[in-house]
Amino acid sequence: MTSASIPPPGTPLKLPTPSTSHITSQPVYPPSEDSYLLLDAFSLPSEVSFISSRFPRETPAPLLVEIGTGSGVVSAFVAAHAKPLFGRRDLITLGLDVSFTANTVTNTTITKACVENAATCATFLNSVTSDLTSCLRPSCVDILIFNPPYVPTSEHPSLSTLRDGTPQRGLVNSKSQEDYDMEEYLLSLTYAGGENGMETTDRLLDQLHNVLSDRGVLYLLLCAGNKPPEVVERVLGMGRGWKMEEVIERRAGYEILSIWKIYR
């Protein structure tokens, strides 16, 4: 019993991509192929029906959390179009990122998108500076989205610069060498995944049973270098009825990107 499944035919929803025109020189991961693949995954009719049947309207309001919001484009998309994507508007959303700059940018991206889609949007609560979901109460997340630093790299940058340094400031139009260095470091955190590109993703999978609610589902982006079949094996090996299924796959330049959902 493996997990790959091909989405049934059907026309994906065509919903506008949130504007990120307020991002000028801030050191955040810009909306890219991987971000757009996540938007397309949520727009598939198969996912729309999966989510609306998993979170029926008569159940309590779901909590949606994105880890590593970066520009905020993915969270803004799902928050702004909650009604067509999830069949309900009574969702609350939180954004988590290790970068303060990313969090302030995300606040703007989501707020703007929700104002522009006032009739269909969920309610965005806040962005929080956090390492993965360490700030959250256990087992409260219903829909978790993670576009991790997935590129296999020989070095995996440590978070100690952010943990132990001076409190982060919002970076824009950097002029000093110190700011340039910080920008370069923050950008390395957005993509460098260490061994197999999996060092950060592995830490999340280790904790997943303490993060998701019983009805919770993780949408995770992987690239071919992450060796998805091994990740599937690992998730199935966690027992307790964990499943991992492919939602969508796409070639993007030299990368093959895929979105997976992991749930019990």
Add this chain to the structure above:
Amino acid sequence: MKLLTANFLSCAVKACKSSPLSFPLHFKDAELASKSVPYNPVLLSNLLPRLDWPALVTSSKELGFALPDSKPDVARISTPSAASSPSDGDDTAMSMGATDEDEKTLRMLHKVLMETEVVEGKMVCGSCGFEYGIHQTVANFLLPSHLGTLSYHDRLRDTGLRYFAEDSRTCEFKI
């Protein structure tokens, strides 16, 4: 940070997660602002069942608001089943079914939970005493390395030790 958000946060120190004292975190030196948020009674009535009410009362009190001691008994407001079209507009129009009493309660909750924003301040863990700063509404939950849970890889790197670390990726420990 909205007052509602505090109902989903607890101390990031791993050893505190199981302590009842780590939730809710306690607001300190909070500078508040009122931020207008569209009123969504359907959301509020569907959120109530999952909120930790005593924690909310505590957080509210710390910010100068008095909530009733027990969770208000508000009937669930549902959207009409015909509301499957994405363009059927604002859920506000669908709160017509709520009684005046419920409506008053939901408006009050909206003001306190959704529109009260802590712009600057701190949140303090009742278990370990760690203070999380809030700056421009963004709370910082990144712990210093000596409190955070580092992966084995991080620890090897940070201490400059070089071990043969094969197969250690899932090994985590607290310092």
